[in-house]
Amino acid sequence: MTIKIGVIGTGAIGADHARRITNTLVGAEVIALTDVNLDSAHKVKSDLGLNAEIYPDGHDLIARSGVDAVLVTCWGAAHEEFVVAAIKAGKYVFCEKPLATTAQGCRNIVEAEMASGKRLVQVGFMRPYDSGYKMLKDTIDSGAIGEPLMIHAAHRNASVPEQYISPMAIHDTLIHELDVFRWLLDDDYVSAQVVFPRKTKYAHSKVADPQIVMLETKKGTRIDVEVFVNCQYGYDIQCSVVGEEGIANLPEPQAIVMRKNANLGQQLLTDWKDRFIDAYDVELQDFIDGVTNQNLTGPNSWSGLAAAVSADACVKAQESGQIEAIELPDTPDFYR
Amino acid sequence: MTIKIGVIGTGAIGADHARRITNTLVGAEVIALTDVNLDSAHKVKSDLGLNAEIYPDGHDLIARSGVDAVLVTCWGAAHEEFVVAAIKAGKYVFCEKPLATTAQGCRNIVEAEMASGKRLVQVGFMRPYDSGYKMLKDTIDSGAIGEPLMIHAAHRNASVPEQYISPMAIHDTLIHELDVFRWLLDDDYVSAQVVFPRKTKYAHSKVADPQIVMLETKKGTRIDVEVFVNCQYGYDIQCSVVGEEGIANLPEPQAIVMRKNANLGQQLLTDWKDRFIDAYDVELQDFIDGVTNQNLTGPNSWSGLAAAVSADACVKAQESGQIEAIELPDTPDFYR
Amino acid sequence: MTIKIGVIGTGAIGADHARRITNTLVGAEVIALTDVNLDSAHKVKSDLGLNAEIYPDGHDLIARSGVDAVLVTCWGAAHEEFVVAAIKAGKYVFCEKPLATTAQGCRNIVEAEMASGKRLVQVGFMRPYDSGYKMLKDTIDSGAIGEPLMIHAAHRNASVPEQYISPMAIHDTLIHELDVFRWLLDDDYVSAQVVFPRKTKYAHSKVADPQIVMLETKKGTRIDVEVFVNCQYGYDIQCSVVGEEGIANLPEPQAIVMRKNANLGQQLLTDWKDRFIDAYDVELQDFIDGVTNQNLTGPNSWSGLAAAVSADACVKAQESGQIEAIELPDTPDFYR
């Protein structure tokens, strides 16, 4: 069985997912495309040699009977509208993050999905599909380090452009950690605090950089995440889980260890796109397999909502300098 | 375009490749199967839900007009016969190692292929498709360590069964190194020497274990490979390339670094099947892509011949205790 | 010239320092001993074969004209009294930590020393004498990582006995970090906050374990220290300094990397005494050299005071759950 997929939004990420489905993944085919810029949709169609129809609008595409599943990869502000429409049409939908630009938007999606009686939505958080994070999750779940008590983490970029401002450290950067720690720990956050170390001279004026975000979970696990987006030296994702009986670290990306020029070392990545490149393939294949099996198992709408609510609290904590509560109902059985 | 594949030999490796083509890879489909045990072919067909025909014999399968490419995964002694038959039928063929059980058999295949005027054969050496070896090759080719002068390598298994005897250290174990170093260095061997360290108490009586194989290449690069198949501690493949300006090491397999029980460490593999598991997918996808593009680029018949000739010299060196010449003509342009 | 040393307090640490001076270090000799338990002083004298006099009391010992320098290694409550007495006698004094059991006691010592017009006191903080910390300090001072912005640190013990209660996490454990970070960063603290992660099941009832202590410095550097004294796996001191241009880590203690039992790893220490054992020698040799050259350069009374004031604020922060100010005047020129 080949899943027939429609893509709403053929910008960089939409085009990339279409390419992935066409050339790399198995079990699916892109048969419908749309974009606010229809030329872009036509270009993707011809670049990939797709046997696909171009639709003037996402709603038309969703309505098409042959479409089994929809990719929502348009700009964030339109996510909610198309995800809800897909749910109402009873179609599976893979939505790039953010699920919606507001927590309320996420709630609307959750409600629509629960009302539909069926899990239809996967959110584009790719870290749970990274081989390193999977090993880390397996290690925790195996009990090898005992109960997790703390996570020390870092999310570092070599540099960011001038338009990157302080709240983006949460919404664009930390958002991945907010999702992945819930999954790693099988836990929810109860509070957030943000402190601002001395600012690096390499940061533009509108971003406090670095920042340290401290989270507490329901089970009492404490997480500190250094967000440092002008660290100069590379793109670097660190995650160390301290348990009652040991500590497990996220592996470094595979690299050649070299002895050269009085250095014993290995290259670090500098471009974030290289870090999780394999995870995108695994993520979308998992969505295709989930649709094929009528059983989505990846990050769901509730994960999207939890990330949104947590991010809002972190931004509030950035502004207040206080410990801010993160209030989220228990995960409904529907999403377990 | 979907490549139609026939599988000759549906034992463990044949069944695994059929599964791979069906569930994981793109662009190909298994439409024909045969095995000396026809029940086995039927079982693979039904297990994978294939829309495939079962043939009484490899020659019938090769003859079928719809088959674009053949997988030769039967027992080694029959490889030559079916590979030559596929070549004569003008069909692409992926042959598991060994290409043939004798150097002469390999020569016969090379001759048939050259006579056909077209590169049709890929041999199942998977290490060039391993992400670590690819990084190592890229590092060497980039000139980062200057001209390679030496390789220090090791091939270690936790243990081997009683039927594993000394020559198998060459034919079954070192064979992978014999292929991969030629590729890494873009060079050929001129001689081999084997020395026998003190034997481990864990080795059975009919195998000298460990062994050290020393190779010299045309360019003068010296290679030493420790073959140690009862090393107890794990399955471990080491490769360190010493160049004029630096040293590059094959990466360790990705693993969680853990602090536990007064140890800072990471788990080593114990089963060889886990070490190159991803490489098998990449290898066979590359064959499918090569058939699709009518341009095979993986390990070819000449590689198979070179491995066979080199292995014979190594076995001779095991027996003689002398430095034995490895005589191989220059690679024909046909195979460059 | 041989420095003549008197030792006040011949318990474990005093006896060890006497041994060190006698057998390992150069330029000094123990000629006087005292202890509340005079038998203990006699035992040290005879064990080491010292040509030393036993005094009934520290004040008698200090008064002896031949004594050039005094080691105060009696119990903490008596430190202030003997250090002040030594200062008043114009004699050099090496005082084991704590310099005094209260910040006020430290202030009294500072005042006495400044009144004497001469730097006479070295406090027994040994980490600045550890080869790893020295490399880290050199790296920071070289500018290799740019200005330090953050420190992520950990102080972990395998386990602690039942009498170890929460404030000891500050006074006995964190105290070393409180001293060494001031030295590493050449900076002072302005505030402390303590948070309590989920408690490990291995901790006794009267200690919150682990704890995370967060410090801010005058220059704005943020420090987080995980204090985890029942971590089970070993004795482990971690310190990672994040600068504007790179990150430098305290080296792991030297160890054999071993491949064994499916593990690639190295042994971790389990006993804190092994971790800084070399640093004790270097520390006391530096004191002897400082006395010889009439120029002490090690941790001074002001360091002792700073540690005491900072520790008090951390304990207050443990209790309040709030961010507590650390108020310390600028370091007087006398101590620069």
Added chain:
Amino acid sequence: MTIKIGVIGTGAIGADHARRITNTLVGAEVIALTDVNLDSAHKVKSDLGLNAEIYPDGHDLIARSGVDAVLVTCWGAAHEEFVVAAIKAGKYVFCEKPLATTAQGCRNIVEAEMASGKRLVQVGFMRPYDSGYKMLKDTIDSGAIGEPLMIHAAHRNASVPEQYISPMAIHDTLIHELDVFRWLLDDDYVSAQVVFPRKTKYAHSKVADPQIVMLETKKGTRIDVEVFVNCQYGYDIQCSVVGEEGIANLPEPQAIVMRKNANLGQQLLTDWKDRFIDAYDVELQDFIDGVTNQNLTGPNSWSGLAAAVSADACVKAQESGQIEAIELPDTPDFYR
């Protein structure tokens, strides 16, 4: 008790040892000096502020009644003469390597020492005093890796000057490995073979570089040592011992792990003098302690002889291209 030491040869190494004895080590004092260049002896005396007499000749110095022990640090060709003279005078002697410039010279020393009935000689092989090699020896002796079967080693220098010719790869470079492996393995060599990889373009015309020396021991252990003295990247000593149950590696020198400029790495040494600098202190302190206790335990004359005999065989193997026997009687009980 303070050991009174006379130094024969006040060049770089002699002056350095005199400084060491005077400023760093305990239990000894330099009271006599001589050198073919008497000005050099006077300079060392005044630089170190020694209360020492200058003698016109080594024999006069040895004859002086107050001298307990002699350091022979003059040029190699004179070692034998002064070591034998010291033995005949019944005085302890620390002789820098080589013990003598010929195997026969070493034999003469061994005979003189055995005739004296007392172990009086320590040879300046410092690697057994290196903390890393000591850990490696302890690991082997603990049985943690089982019986040693192989050693893979390397001795690499960044570059050597034009006067460094091929045999020096043995006499000046490999000589340290020849001594340290005997000690590590508690074994003797029976044969040597040398092969010459492709020559690096960075080597001068009169040195084959790199070289690989292969040794076999009485117990059958096989050792390969890469000697690469123009490796460009640093000074690097590698030693990996493969045992029946695991592998143990010589630790890397302590270094700061840094993340900087897209590199995760640590600095390598470039100057050989930095690599074993601590070992020189420990070595000479051990000699002083041995003299004090009338019981030398360091590298002895037999070690010096064994190194000389082995080195001669390696040079012969360089020239012949053959496997050359290393013939050495069993270690006499006198030297066990």
